[in-house]
Amino acid sequence: MDPPELFQQDLRRTVVLGACLRHWGMPRDRQRFSRQTDVVEVYFFPASAESPVARFATVRGRGHG
Structure with missing residues (x-):
């Protein structure tokens, strides 16, 4: 993955x-x-005292290869 793609993936994750x-x-x-x-x-x-619901977040990107 070239530097612009790495930066784009880091930005998306952020x-x-x-x-x-x-x-x-x-x-x-x-x-x-x-x-x-x-x-x-x-x-x-995970769930907490303020929010009894556990949650998942996904981030999709391109890897090396």
């Missing part, structure tokens, strides 16, 4: 996760799945 962090706090876990050049990151936000 936008998606920034909104999630503001509303749900820090994720408890992150899993990264890849197939050929596609990558999906799944973030798990």
